[in-house]
Amino acid sequence: MExxxxxxxxxxxxxxxxxxxxxxxxxxxxxxxxxxxxxxxYESGMDPAHDARRRFDVRFHLVAIAFLIFDVxxxxxxxxxxxxxxxxxxxxxxxxxxxxxxxxxxxxVVLLTVGFVYAWRKGVFQWR
Amino acid sequence: xxxxxxxxxxxxxxxxALLTCGFALAxxxxxxxxxxxxxxxxxxxxxxxxxxxxGAEFVGAMQLMIYVxxxxxxxxxxxxxxxxxxxxSMETRSGEWVVALGVGGSLxxxxxITAFNVEDWRxxxxxxxxxxxxxxxxxxxxxxxxxxxxxxxxxxxDGQLRGxxxxxxxPFVIVSxxxxxVLIGAAYMARTKRRKDVSGGRS
Amino acid sequence: MIEALVKIAILxxxxxxxxAYFVLLERRMAAWIQDRVGPNRVGIPLxxxxxxxxxxxxxxxxxxxxxxxxxxxxxxxRLYVLxxxxxxxxALATFAVIPFGSMIPATxxxxxxxxxxxxxxxxxxxNVGMIYVFALSSIAVYGVILGxxxxxxxxxxxxxxxxxxxxxxxxxxxxxxxxxxxLASGSMDLGVIIGSQASSGIWFAIAQPLGFCVFVVxxxxxAARLPFDLPECEQxxxxxxxxxxxxxxxxxxxxxxFLHMIAASFLIVILFLGGWHFWGLTGxxxxxxxxxxxxxxxxxxxxxxxxxxxxTKITLVIVGFMIIRWSWPRFRFDxxxxxxxxxxxxxxxxxxxxxxxxxxxQAVFTGAxxxxxxMVPIAWGVAVAAWLGITWAAPMIAxxxxxxxxxxxxxxxxI
Numbered sequence: 001m002e003x004x005x006x007x008x009x010x011x012x013x014x015x016x017x018x019x020x021x022x023x024x025x026x027x028x029x030x031x032x033x034x035x036x037x038x039x040x041x042y043e044s045g046m047d048p049a050h051d052a053r054r055r056f057d058v059r060f061h062l063v064a065i066a067f068l069i070f071d072v073x074x075x076x077x078x079x080x081x082x083x084x085x086x087x088x089x090x091x092x093x094x095x096x097x098x099x100x101x102x103x104x105x106x107x108x109v110v111l112l113t114v115g116f117v118y119a120w121r122k123g124v125f126q127w128r
Numbered sequence: 129x130x131x132x133x134x135x136x137x138x139x140x141x142x143x144x145a146l147l148t149c150g151f152a153l154a155x156x157x158x159x160x161x162x163x164x165x166x167x168x169x170x171x172x173x174x175x176x177x178x179x180x181x182x183g184a185e186f187v188g189a190m191q192l193m194i195y196v197x198x199x200x201x202x203x204x205x206x207x208x209x210x211x212x213x214x215x216x217s218m219e220t221r222s223g224e225w226v227v228a229l230g231v232g233g234s235l236x237x238x239x240x241i242t243a244f245n246v247e248d249w250r251x252x253x254x255x256x257x258x259x260x261x262x263x264x265x266x267x268x269x270x271x272x273x274x275x276x277x278x279x280x281x282x283x284x285x286d287g288q289l290r291g292x293x294x295x296x297x298x299p300f301v302i303v304s305x306x307x308x309x310v311l312i313g314a315a316y317m318a319r320t321k322r323r324k325d326v327s328g329g330r331s
Numbered sequence: 332m333i334e335a336l337v338k339i340a341i342l343x344x345x346x347x348x349x350x351a352y353f354v355l356l357e358r359r360m361a362a363w364i365q366d367r368v369g370p371n372r373v374g375i376p377l378x379x380x381x382x383x384x385x386x387x388x389x390x391x392x393x394x395x396x397x398x399x400x401x402x403x404x405x406x407x408x409r410l411y412v413l414x415x416x417x418x419x420x421x422a423l424a425t426f427a428v429i430p431f432g433s434m435i436p437a438t439x440x441x442x443x444x445x446x447x448x449x450x451x452x453x454x455x456x457x458n459v460g461m462i463y464v465f466a467l468s469s470i471a472v473y474g475v476i477l478g479x480x481x482x483x484x485x486x487x488x489x490x491x492x493x494x495x496x497x498x499x500x501x502x503x504x505x506x507x508x509x510x511x512x513x514l515a516s517g518s519m520d521l522g523v524i525i526g527s528q529a530s531s532g533i534w535f536a537i538a539q540p541l542g543f544c545v546f547v548v549x550x551x552x553x554a555a556r557l558p559f560d561l562p563e564c565e566q567x568x569x570x571x572x573x574x575x576x577x578x579x580x581x582x583x584x585x586x587x588x589f590l591h592m593i594a595a596s597f598l599i600v601i602l603f604l605g606g607w608h609f610w611g612l613t614g615x616x617x618x619x620x621x622x623x624x625x626x627x628x629x630x631x632x633x634x635x636x637x638x639x640x641x642x643t644k645i646t647l648v649i650v651g652f653m654i655i656r657w658s659w660p661r662f663r664f665d666x667x668x669x670x671x672x673x674x675x676x677x678x679x680x681x682x683x684x685x686x687x688x689x690x691x692x693q694a695v696f697t698g699a700x701x702x703x704x705x706m707v708p709i710a711w712g713v714a715v716a717a718w719l720g721i722t723w724a725a726p727m728i729a730x731x732x733x734x735x736x737x738x739x740x741x742x743x744x745x746i
Binding site for chain 1: 335336338339340342343347395396397398399400401403404405412415416419420423424426427428453454457462463480482483484485486488492495496499500502503506507510513514515516517518519569574575578579580582583668669672673676677680683684687690691694695
């Protein structure tokens, strides 16, 4: 546990210090000249028309939902994938048929595929 | 060595716990919807740190991936979808505070009662020296659990008991069916409002 | 503790330098492909010596720092400053579990550096290493979303939207590509994955060609390299999500982008191209045994040779990234999404099922689970069949003409 948490945290802290240090150096060294045009949002030289934060297509939301569901499904497969081949995993359990477990996982994947095909036929992945 | 003298485990626990609670409070007291979502990300990320600390590395990574990397993207999309400039800043009325405190407080009370009913959690140091965090292969054990092996009963001599009769085999399949239902529901709801006749048969 | 700090210092310094020099390499390669000369002026400061323009990264860095560090008035200040930090830290933190070599002996000229041979990774033995990398790549989305939203600029907003949709869509094929590797090696520790390739001598790119293709395409998309650089396509969105950024903040975004590419090449090499292993050169065992020679310098030579092999492979992959960047046109957004959901996701699933089935078959016939040369032809057959099948199921959208007769809701979706 410490072997993972401590070095990783140290690394993250060092990386954050690097980033913040670079920002600080930039703001200390760089010049400060403010003009009215600089304050405007960049729109290729045109005066900005209306608020930038417009409504956008709900399909982006749909992509996020589909991602979330498939993400959870894929993550459920990882523990089996590790346990299946690891010598300390399924192979070490006497009285447990690896084939049965394999079939169970295949049922899982088939159900995933059914959902995927339905979503495809329904046009979730159709962008236009 | 000063580093060796410190109790790193306790230090990290307090750090992550304080970060989690602090950002949760920041969610409450922020007025800007997008800021709220961002603080929620940080709060959930810090609680992933707690999982890592407890040795449940896979669960911690899951927390990062599913909550921080998945659900919160969904929330942020939802917030950005609705957050026009007049909705970005939200004032919470006092009546809403009262209702929220009532609901949240009763939930917290219930959780506390449940937590203190667990024998091991009552005193801060349960069975000194016997705390076994960081099993080497947590992921593999979760996989075994899905395959129907009760990893907490591995010392049982009887194969039937060791398998815990079924372990988590059935829940694993139920989860997949549940996810299927969610996917179909999402696809169905998101796509029914399309007017196919408008585009002259082309959709 | 000290050991970890030394490794972190080496890694951070090396990565920042590498990112700077890969920018130079990229510019020189762009020039070479377009039949120009490229930046060759800046050499050693205060002299007139030009050493192939090797001073250019230094000059770029100085220039970035001396530029104005400007925060426009219309932005959301807090998130605007945080976004580049988030994206850089997430990009750097990935490298905490990525090995940058095999290991080096604990003694040098009789002086003891450590008790055990030093593993060249910041957090050794992280048994969820790969999931951690995967999780951090999903956090990188936030730097983009927050930067784009906080900028309060139309280009930034559109860039951020596109970018986040692209990043999350391609995370699934990435995960499915990894799944085949996890299944074949039985671990999520990157060091163990290299070890299993080295001991069998079969790189996973050979054993799972389909998974390799899926993973490489997804890694390109996650790194937002050219066929997939919709987040910041200069011709359409000026700078995408970092349009409003300038000075050192822009530098952080650009460095993070290069770090993503470097991380992607590390992962491609480690997961699929054997990591530090090369046949007949580096030895097959995870420990450094000095090829069994009696000479005391042999372990050192072997450890250094493994680092050289790994770095050579990574440089080659990065050069590949750059050549592809300058020879491919960009995808349109609907093509990008179609590729992710209709091509890469099914291919990834097929790869996973094929690998699992082949393993079970092998276990039934030979009783062993590990990779073997017997399965390689079958895997390539599956790859070809799956490729043909997917071209039938999701035919390429080749019609790139703009469509004029759009419905209102369709025009609305042309983001």
